[in-house]
Amino acid sequence: MASELTYRGGAASPSAGAAGAGEYSSAKPASSKPLAWLPRAARYAAAEHRPLFALVGMLFAAALFCLAAPSGSGSGTAAPYSSSGRAAAVSGALTRFSVDPAAHNPGRQFVAGKVPLGLKRKGLRVLVTGGAGFVGSHLVDRLVARGDSVIVVDNLFTGRKENVMHHFGNPNFEMIRHDVVEPILLEVDQIYHLACPASPVHYKYNPVKTIKTNVVGTLNMLGLAKRIGARFLLTSTSEVYGDPLQHPQVETYWGNVNPIGVRSCYDEGKRTAETLTMDYHRGANLEVRIARIFNTYGPRMCIDDGRVVSNFVAQALRKEPLTVYGDGKQTRSFQYVSDLVEGLMRLMEGDHIGPFNLGNPGEFTMLELAKVVQDTIDPNARIEFRENTQDDPHKRKPDITKAKEQLGWEPKIALRDGLPLMVTDFRKRIFGDQDNAATATEGQ
Numbered sequence: 191m192a193s194e195l196t197y198r199g200g201a202a203s204p205s206a207g208a209a210g211a212g213e214y215s216s217a218k219p220a221s222s223k224p225l226a227w228l229p230r231a232a233r234y235a236a237a238e239h240r241p242l243f244a245l246v247g248m249l250f251a252a253a254l255f256c257l258a259a260p261s262g263s264g265s266g267t268a269a270p271y272s273s274s275g276r277a278a279a280v281s282g283a284l285t286r287f288s289v290d291p292a293a294h295n296p297g298r299q300f301v302a303g304k305v306p307l308g309l310k311r312k313g314l315r316v317l318v319t320g321g322a323g324f325v326g327s328h329l330v331d332r333l334v335a336r337g338d339s340v341i342v343v344d345n346l347f348t349g350r351k352e353n354v355m356h357h358f359g360n361p362n363f364e365m366i367r368h369d370v371v372e373p374i375l376l377e378v379d380q381i382y383h384l385a386c387p388a389s390p391v392h393y394k395y396n397p398v399k400t401i402k403t404n405v406v407g408t409l410n411m412l413g414l415a416k417r418i419g420a421r422f423l424l425t426s427t428s429e430v431y432g433d434p435l436q437h438p439q440v441e442t443y444w445g446n447v448n449p450i451g452v453r454s455c456y457d458e459g460k461r462t463a464e465t466l467t468m469d470y471h472r473g474a475n476l477e478v479r480i481a482r483i484f485n486t487y488g489p490r491m492c493i494d495d496g497r498v499v500s501n502f503v504a505q506a507l508r509k510e511p512l513t514v515y516g517d518g519k520q521t522r523s524f525q526y527v528s529d530l531v532e533g534l535m536r537l538m539e540g541d542h543i544g545p546f547n548l549g550n551p552g553e554f555t556m557l558e559l560a561k562v563v564q565d566t567i568d569p570n571a572r573i574e575f576r577e578n579t580q581d582d583p584h585k586r587k588p589d590i591t592k593a594k595e596q597l598g599w600e601p602k603i604a605l606r607d608g609l610p611l612m613v614t615d616f617r618k619r620i621f622g623d624q625d626n627a628a629t630a631t632e633g634q
Contacts, residue, residue: 313337313362315377317420319370319411320384322349324491325425325483328527329382329534330354334363341376345369348387353490370407371399377418380538383411384425386460390453390579391496397455404459405466412470423479423538424467426545428586429457430482438587441482441545452580464545471543479537484549484588488527488608489615499524502560503609503616506567516578518557521585525550526608529601536597549588550601559605566609 316333320326321342326349333340334357342354342365357363368374370385386403387393393400408424415422431439432447447457470476487499494504502512525548533548554562557573564571593599 313339314379315339315341316380316382317341317343317376317378318382318384319343319407320349320386321382322346322351322353322365323384323388324348324353324488325486325527325530326382326384327353327490328488329384329531330357330363332531332535334360338362340364341366341378343368343370343374344385348389348392348492348495350490370410371402373410374414376414378420381411381415381420381422382425382534382538383408383423385411386456388427388456389492389495389497390456391494392492393456394452397452400455401459401462404456404463408463408466412466412476416470416474416476421477421479421538422467422470423481423534424463425534426460426464426480426482427456428482428484428547428549428588429453430461430464431583431586432457433583434585437585438551438589439547440589441547441592478543479540480543480545481534481537481548482545482588483530484547484586485522485524486527486530486549487524488612490527491612491616493616493619498522498556498559499609499612500616502563503567503613504620506563506571507613507617507620509568509571511572511574512560512563514556514560514573514575515582516556516575518560518573518575519555519584520578520582521553521555521587522559523550523553523587524559524605525601526603526605526611529603533593533597533599533601536599540597542596546593546597547588547590548593548599549590550605551588551590552605553587554605562605562609566606567613 313336316338318326318330318333318340321330321340322344326342326344330340330342339362340357342363344365344367346367351365354363354365358365366374370383385407387395387400412422414420428439430447431443431445434443435446436443445461447461448454449458451457464480467478467480471478485497485499487497491497491500493500504510505512529550530548533546537544537546537548560571560573590600
């Protein structure tokens with residue numbers, strides 16, 4: 191009796207020919223086999239491993255699609271549902287995952303300063319440390335008016351919320367109460383680093399904190415700029431020249447600074463901040479800018495910060511004697527705050543690192559300044575002489591040739607024009623506070 195087992199090979203079983211004609215056999219003629227034109231291995235895969243074969247087919251089709259996508263995206267006139275249109279859509283979608291920082295933030299293309307300040311452009315994300323202070327708040331005003339998104343970081347040691355309160359509610363403005371001595375993580379395109387008390391009264395109050403702000407705070411901001419690829423601007427000071435032996439002071443002058451004096455927490459702190467900034471530029475290829483700011487005045491100055499202009503204005507308004515330290519022959523140069531802000535923005539947007547002197551080359555003695563204040567506020571104001579403070583510079587006048595040539599910048603507002611604007615602000619703040627106090631007393 192023939193075996194019930196059948197042979198699954200391509201040829202008929204040897205026993206099939208000997209079996210009776212009526213006996214069942216599974217062997218089929220060769221011409222009736224499906225996929226007979228494929229090799230035996232392919233037929234086996236197709237018959238017994240269909241899921242695997244389907245997966246391989248899908249992967250092969252995907253590979254062909256990826257290879258065809260770049261060539262299809264080159265047509266700018268493809269129909270919405272053509273293969274090139276689909277390829278362009280896929281290419282655009284993949285751009286979101288690009289590691290190129292410019293793909294994530296198209297605004298960064300303007301960081302290099304190729305667009306003049308007066309032209310309309312896409313706003314940048316800008317961090318201003320110390321942005322609630324005197325100079326910082328005026329800088330914030332200009333940046334917001336230009337259309338940038340501004341983040342202010344300030345611990346309010348000398349800054350005031352009132353200086354930036356008019357921006358509260360603006361979606362392009364944000365304020366964070368934070369000390370730059372502690373690290374912070376943000377995503378911005380530019381960093382203006384202004385954080386540090388700038389008047390002798392304030393930076394002498396806690397000298398260790400002052401030098402930590404200048405050194406550790408600057409390190410933190412430089413580290414942030416390095417991580418996110420932001421351009422960094424350091425606001426240094428004319429105090430890096432100390433009591434200068436060269437007059438006027440040029441940027442190549444290294445200064446005459448007392449490293450152990452009562453002012454060295456600020457003087458040497460800023461000198462170290464400049465060193466750190468240049469080391470990050472050379473070592474980490476960071477885009478940096480350095481501004482050396484000379485005496486600046488204007489609205490929103492702290493009323494009792496010990497600086498000569500604010501002292502004279504506040505004393506004259508209060509009918510107090512104008513205090514002149516020493517013989518009054520020390521010289522200073524005074525620039526209005528809007529001129530300084532213009533210089534800072536030109537420096538940030540330009541192609542030059544610096545350092546740049548930003549100040550007014552017009553030179554006044556302290557007695558001459560007192561006379562201007564008398565003429566502006568009270569001709570009968572008395573002058574009172576007091577002993578000079580330690581390490582007080584005898585002369586201070588910037589050479590701004592470099593800023594004129596490379597930034598196209600120079601101050602525009604004369605002292606006699608800018609001082610009345612500051613007086614109006616001080617009068618409102620001094621007598622406004624007194625009026626409020628008198629009203630409260632009467633109400634009791």
